[in-house]
Amino acid sequence: MARYLPLVDGLCVQMEDEISSIAAIIGASWNGIRTMTATSGPGFSLMQENIGYACMTETPCVIVNVQRSGPSTGQPTKPAQGDIMQARWGTHGDHYVIALYPNSVQESLSITIRAFNLADKYRVPVILLSDAAIAHTRERLVIPYQKEVKIVERVPVTIDKSKYHPFRTGFTRRSKVPEMDKLGDEYYTYLTGLTHDIKAYPATDDAKVHEELVRRFYEKIQDNREDIITLETKFIEDADIVIVSYGITSRPVLTAVELARKEGIKVGLLRLITIWPFPYEEINELANKIKKFVVVEMNLGQIYHKVVEHAKGCNVDKLLKIGGEIPNPKEIIKRLKI
Numbered sequence: 001m002a003r004y005l006p007l008v009d010g011l012c013v014q015m016e017d018e019i020s021s022i023a024a025i026i027g028a029s030w031n032g033i034r035t036m037t038a039t040s041g042p043g044f045s046l047m048q049e050n051i052g053y054a055c056m057t058e059t060p061c062v063i064v065n066v067q068r069s070g071p072s073t074g075q076p077t078k079p080a081q082g083d084i085m086q087a088r089w090g091t092h093g094d095h096y097v098i099a100l101y102p103n104s105v106q107e108s109l110s111i112t113i114r115a116f117n118l119a120d121k122y123r124v125p126v127i128l129l130s131d132a133a134i135a136h137t138r139e140r141l142v143i144p145y146q147k148e149v150k151i152v153e154r155v156p157v158t159i160d161k162s163k164y165h166p167f168r169t170g171f172t173r174r175s176k177v178p179e180m181d182k183l184g185d186e187y188y189t190y191l192t193g194l195t196h197d198i199k200a201y202p203a204t205d206d207a208k209v210h211e212e213l214v215r216r217f218y219e220k221i222q223d224n225r226e227d228i229i230t231l232e233t234k235f236i237e238d239a240d241i242v243i244v245s246y247g248i249t250s251r252p253v254l255t256a257v258e259l260a261r262k263e264g265i266k267v268g269l270l271r272l273i274t275i276w277p278f279p280y281e282e283i284n285e286l287a288n289k290i291k292k293f294v295v296v297e298m299n300l301g302q303i304y305h306k307v308v309e310h311a312k313g314c315n316v317d318k319l320l321k322i323g324g325e326i327p328n329p330k331e332i333i334k335r336l337k338i
Contacts, residue, residue: 018043052091078324239268
């Protein structure tokens with residue numbers, strides 16, 4: 001990034017640690033710049049307080065977490081998927097984020113573009129999850145022409161200066177997303193991590209203000225689930241069993257599905273590309289059509305428990321693997337036959 005960003009009028013800043021990095025991108029974002037930072041698990045932990053600040057101030061930014069085995073220093077160069085719940089609930093208090101997860105080099109590009117678009121569209125931090133296996137993968141990459149890349153702009157300020165308030169909503173189609181000014185422009189903008197009213201003034205003793213503010217954080221995401229949630233399905237039309245997977249783990253799962261179908265096993269794949277918000281409606285709908293889900297992931301059941309929660313009345317099995325090894329197709333097929 002330090003080498004190539006200046007060629008496209010970008011800037012790469014080396015901060016002293018992850019706490020400074022997330023703080024820097026929040027500040028830069030409020031100056032009208034699209035911003036991102038990247039880290040792995042331990043650095044992601046250090047960023048959590050400022051991710052909460054970004055949620056409270058509705059600051060669009062992208063945070064890449066290339067997961068490694070943990071906790072603590074763990075297995076520094078081994079892949080894992082242990083930060084799924086941390087991506088959703090890592091910072092304190094009620095809040096909402098969007099989390100996406102590619103499974104290839106090509107998707108690492110396309111979904112990064114989408115992460116920026118969603119961050120700007122909904123004024124929310126977007127977590128781009130990856131893992132050490134994807135990060136170390138070398139594959140063919142097609143870079144699109146600039147004119148082919150769809151860019152979603154932030155909600156611009158269209159209100160008269162005398163009527164503008166930094167956290168007032170209802171003036172655009174995205175009615176629960178406030179228009180966003182740049183710091184230092186003609187509009188007065190005050191930012192605080194405290195509970196605040198539409199003028200951005202602290203209102204920490206007002207329960208009504210706090211509830212309306214935090215519920216809006218939820219609603220601006222919840223009301224737009226169809227726009228945000230992206231899934232990939234394979235062979236689910238006639239499936240009795242559906243494997244739920246994501247990221248690097250979904251690649252051997254697809255191989256296992258193709259091999260199992262040759263053996264006459266009616267199995268399909270549901271790959272989560274959007275992790276948060278969780279596609280509970282899609283899980284529930286499938287649960288009414290199939291006999292069993294099998295969740296394959298590289299942790300001890302972080303998505304498995306979400307599937308169990310929303311697949312009411314449907315059997316849910318699991319293949320969970322930790323220690324830095326990716327599940328292989330043979331052991332996945334073996335699990336299907338249990």
